[in-house]
Amino acid sequence: MRESQVIEPRPYHHGDLRRALIDAARRLLEAEGPSALSLRAVAREAGVSPAAPYHHFKDKGELLEAVAHEGWELLDGALAKAKALAPSPQDAINGLGVAYVCFARENPALYRVMYDTARDREDLPDQMQDDKDSAYCKVRDTLVEAGADPEDTLDIELATTAAWCSAHGLAEMAGFKQFEHLKDACGGEVPFLRAIFQHMGLVPRRSAD
Amino acid sequence: MRESQVIEPRPYHHGDLRRALIDAARRLLEAEGPSALSLRAVAREAGVSPAAPYHHFKDKGELLEAVAHEGWELLDGALAKAKALAPSPQDAINGLGVAYVCFARENPALYRVMYDTARDREDLPDQMQDDKDSAYCKVRDTLVEAGADPEDTLDIELATTAAWCSAHGLAEMAGFKQFEHLKDACGGEVPFLRAIFQHMGLVPRRSAD
């Protein structure tokens, strides 16, 4: 009983309304999409009054930030798994890209919330650059392992940024119907993603191709 | 006097309320950002009653689509100019990318509306693939001019898509504060963009590097 998360400020009446609200939000997001995610609807879903969330979140944006935070953690996990499965650093780079896009495609509403909240603050979440096993650092480290010069930090950062931008752009585009015929021509979504990534010079140029 | 646009269904009382509403929307968008773009605010800005817009647009989404449409036309123009200025096809590819991102950075709210409405319909605007001098076709044609094999249509389409995704991803990322230090290190925003594009293999591989 005493083994609750120990992280939250502490719940009183409800048990853990903060947790319940985030879960309710994610449930709604999955079921109805981002446009249906009103604070009132979340409260309704969680079974509390419309004003109750304000005791746990300053405003709607803060709830969305909490949801987005969990999204980034999920993404970290997905990328970690992809990296672990890759047989070589070169494969890992491609695998990370594919895993990134697949995450975005499988959680479109969550992905949108993640970037919408970041854009509102003009700032990606701190965890992205600071946490040691953040998604960003995972990509950067993998680029180094794949042969990028670890001395040239500017080049490494540029390469990591380029990879991230490419994956993000592809993640957003892959949802459009316009590309269905391309996916078919490539033999499915993942082969399509691989083909696109092949056109993006993400792997550092080495002698062998 | 009779030289009005001849395109619209025809205005009555107001002169051209449809036009005025779109202009008002773009003015608001520029001044207050996308979140302030309510149908009522647009009507207010145009000096009509809150319900007036419904005689010209089915709903709010249709007004946004009209705004987005003008955005795509502006983007087409910006890319055309960039292409005309480029001394070589290779330069043109880079120039198109930079022009694309600059357009997005100079019109952030408009750019967001363009992709938000597209995403809601899961469909990029028809003009993108059909119009002969659409942005998409301009990129594709430039890739061919730069040396891509015009016979391999699948490869061309993949390369164009890759270029588009890269530019879109970079356009969205470039707004985050995280990258300020990278921009500074590169000596400004445009050099930063060029450096990133250099890491994305957009120009078809030819013998000479």
Next chain:
DNA sequence: CAGATATCTTTACGGCGCATAGATTGAGAC
């Protein structure tokens, strides 16, 4: 001029984010 029709206004409904004030309930002090 007369009717039809397109345009615009008025009014109204429900939902939203959020502020405020009051009720309830659990936790620590004694």
Next chain:
DNA sequence: GTCTCAATCTATGCGCCGTAAAGATATCTG
């Protein structure tokens, strides 16, 4: 164990939103 207090939740209300419906008004057609 009781008291006190602060944390939590509810009730109510404000102004905004999108949009539907009905009435007023101006323009087009004949």
